[in-house]
C-alpha cells in the first residue's frame with residue numbers, strides 16, 4: 355500500500371520531452387503517486403508554452419496534483435522529493451553549432467559525441483552543478499534523476515565536483531535499443547530479457563541477452579542485426595530518417611566483436627569517415643529536430659492552450675520514459691530494480707580505471723545504485739574506452755581549471771579528430787561560438 359505522494363520538479367520544463375513525460379507520469383500514478391508537479395526552466399517564455407498546455411492536461415486528468423511553473427530556484431526546488439532533469443544549455447541553436455562547426459573541418463558533427471559533445475559538455479556542466487546546489491540548498495533529502503546530456507561528461511563532472519550529491523545519471527539509448535531487441539526476439543517487452551552490458555555512456559556493448567528461462571537470445575538478434583541493423587518494419591519503431599540510418603549502420607560494425615552487440619552511438623567512433631561523408635553540412639540533426647519534434651510539440655502545446663482543453667490531446671504516453679518512474683520507485687520503495695546507470699567504476703570492470711564513470715547494470719534501492727561486477731573486459735573495448743574516458747575527464751578538468759590546454763588535449767585525444775592542428779582550429783571556433791556559455795579558458 356503506497357501512502358506517501360511525491361513532489362516532483364522537472365528541470366528543463368520547456369523541453370520537447372516534457373509533455374510526453376507528464377503523460378507518462380499520469381499513466382503511472384498507481385505506481386508512483388504525485389501530490390505536486392513543478393516545472394523549472396531559465397527560459398520563462400519557452401517554458402510557459404509547455405506549462406500552459408500541461409496545466410490544462412493536469413487539470414482535466416489529475417486535478418488533485420498541485421501544479422506550478424517557475425524560473426525561481428527557491429520556488430522550484432523547495433519541498434521536492436525528486437528532480438527529473440532534462441536541460442539543454444544553449445538549446446537547439448547551440449546544438450546546431452556543435453554539429454556544424456566540426457564539419458567545417460571534415461570532422462564528425464554530433465550532439466553528444468566528438469567535438470560537438472565536448473562543446474555541449476562545456477555548457478552543461480555549469481547548468482547541472484547549479485541545479486544540484488539548488489537541490490541541496492532547498493530540498494537536501496531529494497534525489498536528482500538526470501538525463502541531461504552529454505550524460506558521460508555530466509556524470510564525470512558530478513563525480514569530480516559534487517561527489518556526495520544524490521544524483522543518478524541515466525540514458526534511454528540502451529532502453530530504446532532493448533525495446534527493439536525484444537521485438538526482434540519475439541518478446542512483448544524488454545523486461546522479458548536479462549542483459550549484461552558495459553561501456554561508457556553512448557559507448558557500450560551488450561555481452562549477454564537471455565530470456566527469463568535462460569535461453570540465449572544473442573544469436574537470433576545478431577543474425578537479424580546482420581541484415582537490418584536495429585530497424586524494424588513495425589509502426590511503433592518508425593523513426594526519423596537520420597535515426598533509421600543510425601539503426602541500419604550497426605550492421606557495418608557489429609562484426610568487430612562476434613560476442614557482443616553494440617550501442618548505436620559507437621558508429622560515430624567506428625564509422626566516423628562514412629558519417630562525415632554522408633553529413634549535410636547545411637542541415638544536421640539539430641535542424642531535423644527544430645523542424646520536427648520542436649515544431650510538433652510546441653504546435654500541440656499552443657493548440658491545447660488555445661482550445662482550453664486537452665480532450666483531443668495529441669501527446670502520447672512516452673512509455674519508454676517509464677524507466678524514470680522505475681528509477682524513482684527504486685529509490686522511494688527500495689525495489690532493488692536492476693537498471694543500467696552511469697556510475698563510478700570502483701572495480702566493477704576490474705581492468706579499467708576505478709574512477710571512470712561507466713554504464714553498467716546496477717541494483718537500485720533507497721540508498722542508490724549497487725553496481726554489478728563486470729570483471730575483465732577485452733583489449734579492444736578497453737583501449738577504445740580508455741581513449742574516450744580520457745577525453746571526458748580532460749573536458750571536466752578543463753572546465754574546472756579554465757584550461758585551454760586541457761580542452762585542446764581533449765579534442766586531440768578524441769577518436770573523431772585527426773590531428774592536434776585540426777583540434778585547435780575546432781577549439782578556437784567553439785570558444786568564439788560559446789562565449790556566452792563556457793568558462794573563460796586561459
Ligand SMILES: NC(=O)c1ccc[n+]([C@@H]2O[C@H](COP(=O)([O-])OP(=O)(O)OC[C@H]3O[C@@H](n4cnc5c(N)ncnc54)[C@H](O)[C@@H]3O)[C@@H](O)[C@H]2O)c1
Pocket residue numbers: 365366367368369370371372394395396397400401440441442443444445446481482500501502503504505524525526527
Ligand atoms: N539521457 C538521454 O538518454 C536523453 C534522451 C533524450 C533527451 N535527452 C536530453 O534531454 C535534454 C532536453 O532535450 P530537448 O531536446 O527536449 O531540449 P529542449 O531545448 O527542447 O529543452 C531543454 C530545456 O532546458 C532549458 N534550459 C537550458 N539551460 C537551462 C538551465 N541552466 N537551467 C534550467 N533550464 C535550462 C531550456 O530553456 C529548454 O527549455 C537534452 O539535454 C537532451 O540531450 C537525454
Ligand SMILES: O=P(O)(O)OC[C@H]1O[C@H](O[C@H]2[C@H](O)[C@@H](O)[C@@H](O)O[C@@H]2CO)[C@H](O)[C@@H](O)[C@@H]1O
Pocket residue numbers: 465466503525526527528529530531639643674
Ligand atoms: O536527435 P534527438 O534529439 O532526437 O535524440 C538524441 C537523443 O537520442 C537518444 O535518445 C532517444 C532514444 O534512444 C530513442 O529510443 C527515442 O526514445 O528517442 C530518444 C530521443 O530522440 C539518446 O539516448 C539521447 O541521449 C540523445 O539526446
Ligand SMILES: [Mn+2]
Pocket residue numbers: 505524525526527556
Ligand atoms: Mn543518451
